[in-house]
Amino acid sequence: MNYSEVIEFVKNKTSDSTRPEHYPFRSRFEHTMRVYRWAIRLQAKLGGNLDVIVLAALLHDVGWDDERPHEEVSAEMAVEYLDSIGIDPETITRVGEIIMIHEDKDTDKDLSLECKIVMDADLLDEVGALEVLWDAMVVAQDDDASYKKAYYRIKEYYRQNKPKIRRCKTDPARTEYSKRMQLLESYLYQLERELF
Numbered sequence: 429m430n431y432s433e434v435i436e437f438v439k440n441k442t443s444d445s446t447r448p449e450h451y452p453f454r455s456r457f458e459h460t461m462r463v464y465r466w467a468i469r470l471q472a473k474l475g476g477n478l479d480v481i482v483l484a485a486l487l488h489d490v491g492w493d494d495e496r497p498h499e500e501v502s503a504e505m506a507v508e509y510l511d512s513i514g515i516d517p518e519t520i521t522r523v524g525e526i527i528m529i530h531e532d533k534d535t536d537k538d539l540s541l542e543c544k545i546v547m548d549a550d551l552l553d554e555v556g557a558l559e560v561l562w563d564a565m566v567v568a569q570d571d572d573a574s575y576k577k578a579y580y581r582i583k584e585y586y587r588q589n590k591p592k593i594r595r596c597k598t599d600p601a602r603t604e605y606s607k608r609m610q611l612l613e614s615y616l617y618q619l620e621r622e623l624f
Contacts, residue, residue, distance in 0.1 A: 429479050434486050435461075437509060441490045453565050459553055460489055466549035473600045476541040480519055483510065484526035484546045503527040533595040548601035555589055556608030560615060579619055586612045 442456040467485035471478055487509070491501030507524045515523075526543045529535065530550055539547070554562060560582055567578040590609050596602040 429482075431482055431486065433513065434483065434509075435464075438486050438490055441505065454562075456489055460486060462553045463488065463546075463549045466552050467545055470545045470549060470598060470600055474541060474545060474598055476545055477519075477522070480522045480526070480542045481545050483515070483519070483523045484530070484542065485549055487523065488527050488530050488546060488550060497531070499528055499531045533592075539597065544597035548596055548598050551592070551595055552601060552604060552608075555592075555605065556611055559585055559589070559608075559612070575623060579616075579623055582612075582619075583616055586616060 438460055439457050442460065464482065464485045467481050468478075471481050483506070487502060487506035489498065489502055490509075491503075491505040492498050493501045503524045506527055507520055510520045510523060511517075522540070522542065526540075526546050529537070529539070529543060530547050533547060533551055563581045563585055564578045567573050567581055570577065586609070593602060593605045593609070596605050
């Protein structure tokens, strides 16, 4: 399947979205493309239906409504769109189900491999090196921005994210998550040596 049409649809819908972007440097489309790439990497290691995984990864955040959870809106938009381009009903159903549950990272439900992969790909985004960049850019927007303020923000988000490894559904995702936490530990250690 050629995914370029789906990617173009996602690009248009995420740019049209009324979803509030809290930070001007964050892009819903770029997030989606990173999730897509991680989903493909995980699928290469674990298997599963590539079309279901890719379509769910690409469409998981396509919708937004101030009154309803974004996963519901995204699932509805995905089902409607996939039907309009002639995707088979079984694939549409599976993609819609994954999008509906992708935000519930703490679920203990019995999930399909495809759902686990999409959830893990979404979880891996913006954790690790990208998290440092994000935190530094957030602090840089403050009137009283400083290296120490960035350090404390990075350290706090590291503290909050480290235990979230329990949310990983697959071994390759746990391995990658662990590597990212080790990177952050090393980075914070070095930053402390240079700042204090």
